[in-house]
Every structure is written in C-alpha cells, then in structure tokens.
Amino acid sequence: MNFQQLRSVRETVRCGFNLTEVANVLHTSQPGVSRQIRELEEELGIELFVRAGKRLTGLTDPGGHVLPIIERMLLDSSNLRKAGEEFVSRQSGLLSIAATHSQARYALPTAVQEFRNHFPNVTLHLHQGSPAQVAEMLLSGEADVGIATEALTQYDELLALPCYPWTHSVIVPPGHPLLDAPLTLETLTQYPLITYDNGFTGRTRINEAFAQRQLVPHIAISAMDADVIKTYVELGMGVGIVASIAYEAERDLALRAIDAGQLFGINLTKLGVRRGSYLRGYVYAFIESFAPTLNRSVVEQALTGTAASIDYVI
Secondary structure, three states: OOOOHHHHEEEEEOOOHHHHHHHHHHHHHHHHHHHHHHHHHHOOOOOOOOEEOEEEEOOOOHHHHHHHHHHHHHHHHHHHHHHHHHHHHHOOOEEEEEOOOOHHHOOOHHHHHHHHHHHOOOEEEEEEEEHHHHHHHHHHOOOEEEEOOOOOHHHOOOOEEEEEOOOOOEEOOOHHHHOOOOOOHHHHOOOEEEEEEOOOOHHHHHHHHHHHOOOEEEEEEEEHHHHHHHHHOOOOOOOEEEHHHHHHOOOOOOOOEEEEEEOOOOOEEEEEEEEEOOOOHHHHHHHHOOOOOOOOOHHHHHHHHOOOOOOOOO
C-alpha cells in the first residue's frame, strides 16, 4: 500500500470517476491510475468501485466504507509534513486563503497587510469563489483558511468560527426618492433591484425578509460581487442592495447608502478550517489578525472540542 494508490482512489471520487481527469490531477497516465487502484483493491481483497466495462461508475459498499479512512490517512500525511515544516522553518511557507469576493475585497486587506508585515517570507495565495467553492477548497486541502458568510456551517468536516457581524445597505444615486422617505420592504418592491446571486453575501436573508412579508421583489440583475452591483446602480439601472462594508463614501462618490439592517437583519461572517488539519503557527497568527477574538487558544480548543460553543454576541 502506498500514498499514490490512496490518492488515486480519492481523486477518482472527486473527479466524478473520470480517470482522464484523475490522471491530469495526479500528473500521470490513465492506465497508471487504473493500475494503482487495482493494486490497492488486490491488497485489500475488496473492490472499491462499481465497473461498467472499463469505466468506473461509482463506489461499492466496501468502497464507501473505506473512503473516509483513505481521506484521514492522506490528511494525517499532510499534517505530518506540515508539522515537520513547522520546526524546520517557522517563519516561511505557504498560506492559502479562500474567500468570497466581498471578503477578499473589503474585509481581508488590513489583515493581509498586517500578516505580511510580520511574516514577509510566507507566500500568500488568495482564492476567490462562491461560499460553496470556498468550502470545497477547504475540504480538498487547497485552502488552509476559508472566509464566507454562507455555506461553511453546512459541512461536518469543517469548523466554522464567528468573526464579525454586518448588515446590508441600500445604495442609490444622489437625489434618488428613497433618500427622502422611510425605507421599507414595500417601497423597495416598487423598484428594480440589483443584488447578489443566491448563496452569496447574505442573499438568503434578503430573500427571507421579503418572503416573510409575502412580498415579491423585482430582482432585475444579480451578481457575485458588490463592484458589479455598484456599477449598474451608477448607470441608473436599479436600486442596489450590498453588504455595508462594500460601500465606501470616499470612493463611491456617485452613490449614496441607506442602512438596511432593520429590514434584512444582521449577518455573521465566519472563518472556516478543516477539522483534523494541522495548522502552522503563522496560520493561527493570520486568523487572530483577521478576527482578534479567535486567538490560538480559542481555535485549538474549538478544533479539539474542548471549548464551549463560540457565539458572537451581537
């Protein structure tokens, strides 16, 4: 048994049983992948995959039982390597952060700048994606830390820790009628709205607020990031709803913001890490830089399950 065999099984599942994709991921050949899987099956004495001719179509029952063990073995291997690196080179390495656009653009810069000042020899990789993609990057090991408002709590393999609360703002051009009247959900239904795609940046709360009042908003345009939303609001194509942190008065001179916290409630940004993963010292330092309440002791206790539940008091 070797790690290449284990990786071949894991990537086969991740790639939807497409061995050509698996070979590309592992930088090998398709026959090589098939051989690794067969050799492992022979050693274990079980078939891991359902086959239709030469094609793999799914996991067998034994395969489904063995897969979590393979995942843990590969995670432990990665942890062992990181632990060694920790003692060989404490101040250098790689930190991979996955975040949604809003977090990467508006929430992360200060923490990233502070981290770079303290750890200039650590290479930072910043990945952007949807909340679900952020979670997948954590699960696959592509990212050490993930930051998003939605999705991270939906995976048992991830630990999602509360960072900071935020609300939405309604944005309009100067002179817009909404600036001179009380802001209500009923009033917003009179305008075409421009806001986030479903699953992004608190869109769930926006949908719930209208649904609770049995109102149907006119979502004219939806987008993944606030910069796009603001652009179309500036063009007069509708009223925008964005995260409050995305409105910067000194930069967004052609826009005005109205706090909408009373309409859509309070959202909570979360920071996620994979349970069971080894976090190097500089990863803990970055986490605390981004969310000062999440110091190393708090995170370690949460990872080991020895801490009480961590709630952000709003």
